Amino acid sequence: MVKFDRVKPRKHMLFVPADRPSLYRDSVFYKPDTIMFDLEDAVAYSEKDAARMLLIEILNDIDYNASGIETCVRINGLDTEFFEKDIEACIKAKANMIRLPKAETVDDVNQLVALMEKYEKENNLDYKLKIFIAFESALGILNAFEVAKASDRIVGIALGGMDYLLDLKGSRLPNREELLYARQHLVHVGRALKLDVFDVVYGNTSDDQGFINEFKFIKSLGFDGKSVIHPNQIRLINEVYKPTQEQLEYALEMKEAFEESVKLGKGVFLFKGNMVDKPVVEKQLEIIELAKEFDMEGAL
């Protein structure tokens, strides 16, 4: 049984082409929250079979979950001949999650779930794979709310930038302004359904500052994380996520004050001159958890 309990928030999902054995091996060192083995665009038509076999072989061999890493597989779209075989491979590989590309309708999800159930049963799997949905078209974005609540397996949604832009007949703008509507829409869908929301990849892997600027921007919009195509981008995301020592100290003080107030049976309490209630405390507890993830002194 694959029992994987998330102990940290999803912040980065690392794309790994599923036909590259050395990257399966290396990706564990980069400590992404989720590795997304890609059977879709990264794998040539002639290599799809080999990539599936490799996926099954290596995922049964390397225990990513033991290193706190969630495994996800991006399958080929519904409109391809590879769709069903990919799903079967995900089940045999005992992945944690499937990423469905180019989702547009509820029926897409239903088809996916039906096949997942079929192969989970055939392979006597005693857990259910989760689903991450990628929207990459105008229709998908407009239907996102209905599609994203079509199955309780769905834990997150993502924007696929390239196909979406082509579908819009738009052009890429310097600060990706053309994505603003889709980004804000998906954040609303995600928040409404309590799902994780992930942003598009940032293609220029040598532009660290550009990546950080974009990540800070999408984080302000409400995104949880970003799909990444280079391991160094994981470090950049962590830099933004990592609390400062001052933030941690503030959170620890509030936690202490909160615990004191609980002992006294108070619902709200005064902290540094401000009245504080439970949601504010919860935000600070999240900071302490994040600080633990980054091994920050005082949080451990």
Add this chain to the structure above:
Amino acid sequence: MEKPILTKEYLEKNFKNTGTNLVPYQPKEVRTSTFSSNLKELPNKGIVRDKVVDLETAIKNSGLQNGMTISFHHHFRNGDKTVKVVMEVIKKLGIKDLTVASSSFTDAHNFLGQYIKDGYVKALQSSGCRDELGEFISAGNCETPLIIRSHGGRARAIESGDLKIDVAFMAASASDCMGNANGMMGKSRCGSLGYAMVDAQYAKTTIILTDNLVEYPNSVISIPQNHVDYVVEVDEIGDSKGIMSGAIRLTTNPKEEIIAENITKVIVNSSLFKNDFSIQMGSGGASLSAVKYLKKHMIEKGVVASYALGGITSHQVSMYKEGLVKRILDTQCFDLAAVESIYENNDHIEISASMYANPHNKSPFVNNLDFVILSALEVDINFNVNVMTGSDGVIRGASGGHSDTAEAAKISIVCLPLIRGRMSCVVDKVNTIITPGNTVDVIVTDFGIAVNPLRKDLLDEFSKAGVKLKSLQEMRDFAEGIVGKAKPIEWDYNRPVAIVEARDGSVLDIIYKRKG
């Protein structure tokens, strides 16, 4: 057959033809050697003479004969064009059975295999050996084992007389007619002549080869005329671009970035990270990447280093230019930015290999080092380090300043990826010990940091600072969980191909021919 244990009896029985006194390595003892000069006869008696001659005349006048020892320096690395020119004349003169004791061998010296086959060369002594020549030696094609010495160990051997150089051939990018020479000026610059300085001083005969004869007296003197017998003008001594080849590169390899961050964690959480600390950075990708993280911390905390030591790259030069390092002490320039800098900046100081790391002089610079960052091919769970033989057992590396700085620096940090190819780099036993585990303080990989249990002070310091540590056993087990356990190499223990000396001259390990 088990690998033989290095006892005095074993060495005496099996290595009679090396021409040097072999003593096994003892971690708690220091091998002493007696200083001696090889300059038994003063060649000149103060008379001014014309030193500029052609190469053939210089070699004839040096008295070079069958069975003698000649030396070279390797500052041009892959761009070297001097060794070949000299060896061709030696071949023409029919001088055979020579020992070639270069400070290192690079890809440019692959042709020496043929000279060994033809009998012109009978033995090699060096810090490093790579590529086709490494394979040639590893295959047991040279009757006399290669002697591998660290840079400091080589200087020690020359000064003590363990390595007696009959004729030193030293390439210089600028020399005057009397042999006042440097590597900083002219078309074929290589920067520091740190290794050459020792050879020139102690060889019986020193011949400078230059492609740039300058007006007397030369304005920068790395090798002085009082150490030089002859000056030979040649077309080209080497290609400056060749010095940047091999291990020296800066990368954004994600594994190396993680290693670099871990290296920085070790340094900045040490109490030695304060104003006027000193550091040597290796030439590997991870240690170079560590520079950018280290700079950030130095700027944030207002810390300035007193000196950067060793092989120098543009990264140390940039730290110097930014005021983060007060001085650079340079035995070898690893890129053209360093070559420019050593000529232009007074605080970028050329030092000899003996000043750098000879363990038996009155105090080498390594002894004042706070931190050294070193690369490795593999390490074992006892902290022993191999930088010489690959996973296939073939000689393809260099001892360099590895064991010198590991022993002398207050904190020696050895970095490497946990997995390379399909092999774990943390193993039960390294194939070849180049740097003994008792001198290595910290191992850094992309999977974590391990501190040598011998360094209880560091364990305490890092634990108080909240630096998470792992054991080497944990690292090995994790890597083997992914790539499995490698099948051990089968060696032919009846056919030694190289002797590894510790920096004090004792024998640390033997490299054997592979079976099959």
